[in-house]
Amino acid sequence: MPDDSGRPAGLETVEDGYGTAPLDGNRSRRPPLRSQNRPGGLARNYSHNPFQHAQRYNGETMAQMISLARIESRRRGKIGIRDRICCYQWTWFTMTMATGGVANVLYSISNTYKLKWLEDIGVAFFLLNLVLFIMNCVLITMRFVMVPGSFMHSFLDDVESLFIPSVVVSIAIIMTNITQYGCPHTGPWLQKVMEVLFWVYLAISVIASTGMYLVLWSTQTFPIQTMTPSWVFPAYPLLLNATFATNLISTDRVGPGDPRSNRLAVATTALTTQGTGFLISFMICAAFIYRLMTQKLPRDTQRPGVFISIGPPAFTVAGLVLLGQQANDILPPDYPDKSQAVFVLELLSTLIGLWLWGLSVWFFVVSVGSLWKYTRNGHSMPFQMTWWSFVFPNTALVNATLALAKALGSNGLQIYGCVMAAALVLVWIIVFVMMLWSLWSRQLLWPKELDKEG
Template identity: 50%
Template structure:
């Protein structure tokens, strides 16, 4: 759908990078790529597939690391250069450009388990480095989020599911650090960090990784409980209309579930923690089914993927423009209601046909053709499309 939008309206590709909300989700493309690579590494790399797949996945790992670093830096630079935010507008979605870096650790841990020697050690070192960047950037944004909660109360109901995004950084860091630490005794050579220090450094690093993971596991659950509690008032009043932010119920909590199993493994397969992980897995699967069903329902009811509805409100330059002869709001309300929407995709506009008593209005795409009575137009450099109605 988004590719079709860029194809039909090429100007929206650039506009998406400058949009204050949409630009935050551009790194999701890199996250999807990284998640696919992790799954291939987990279930594909091995003796049955041969050495060639291991080589390809190693090359793709380094490519992904470069993309993750590039995406996080570029998106934040664009935001800081073109947007102005206030603390009242702050949501955990601000963390999202750092999310591609948070996938590097789990990716490195899975790939290092399928390789050996210096190659595996290089992967682990790079994974620790990039995971540290992603988590520390997220941690600094955490402080802004907590300050926003202290001064502005909870976000409005439609944005409140995004609070679960704050669970993700800790969860992915746990999964990455613990899995990489468990591989160090196997891959670290004898003279790492000094002559004869290799074995000692590997075991100490593994123990420290386990304790760090346990520490962050508590932080992840704290944010999880706070996020769940924030939805109590919404659920009690039944004020939970669907929004695309509902998928925050799923993706960040996969990190918490994965982290729970990693902690259980680091504690010699602790039975109680493994049971908690199984409960989270079942709840996550049920939640995904519910959210997907609600999304289909919202599309049918035209609550999403519809002009001026939720994420499509003023997105990519859409704005409401009054045409010539439009009366003021009070007179329009007295004379009649607006008519139905009529799409004109060739001009990137959605035009509203007037009723007998109501004036014409339309939604226009940023930058377009100024049309004259003859049907010909000229390109305008401003942010509107002017059309005689």
């Protein structure tokens, strides 16, 4: 008998909360795939040309591949640490996006009010994020080694592939934190290193974004009825360029004999890629609104992912407004009519920033409103890694609010941004504790019994 989702009984999809919902009648009823030779053989059978069989690898077949790779352990009735590591996915890098984003927010506030204790807390979040990022890299590498073929198949999975760029975003946030917390306390050598890394990251962000979308468009089919804001994720690497650039320019301390960094080139290229990322995200978010008008809100496990739509306009506001405020430092000293040009750039960046900030706040209100039903009895939202969406897009909104407060000289906006930052730290703590509890209670990183007969 089929279950409520339309899948045959005994077949269970690995849920990370970000995947697109299956369409009744549109997804083929495939029987469980079995390895013909040995555990993990499913991955090996198609490793020679995985793109030829791209349509086979949806959320179900990816879960089956992982389950088959650990079939011997399941037969013994023992599930150990190796089995749990095999369930690791790219979505775990959303945790490092959120943690690094909190460190970014705390730096912005501590730099404004010159609070040493708050800066120390920010450093603690930054160091914790480094540990979590290294842990993620090690564990997901172990999964790829223990389940041969799963690396390539992760690019072809309609659930997991969208979040591969979260690794690139995490790297961008880490480099931004290094610029914030490291450059002011070191010599010009670190500034020069981070400038070089900026150009490297800019190239990587363009390649990662365009490459990932090309892979998705070549191997996957995403009907509009199943649309979620996670479609924006491959564009997210582009959205961190302006934030990286503003911090690089603001920490550029030119002393006697120190070379001045090429601020104009950094700013213009950052604006170009930032604008590209925002426009791509804007078009995708427009498709999401169309989906909401025709298909209602996403299902419970996907509901936190609605917050992802806050990120693109918010990241753009934070980068654009701060670059506008740095126009006097960016433009060369011999620029014609420099004072007038600086005034125009500051005014223009603030006006555009207000528009996009309003859009980001609107998405925030909609996202919060979509959670209203969970305040009533009988409605619950099980923990998934989607819960980190409560944090990392909102770090961009807090930074955008603080940037506009600085540009407008508004104490009210400044206080509002600080209150949002405090609430965001509290949400981060709640999500982190819930994640640890879910790991302990075997709700996360626990093999699903997909092949009942295996």
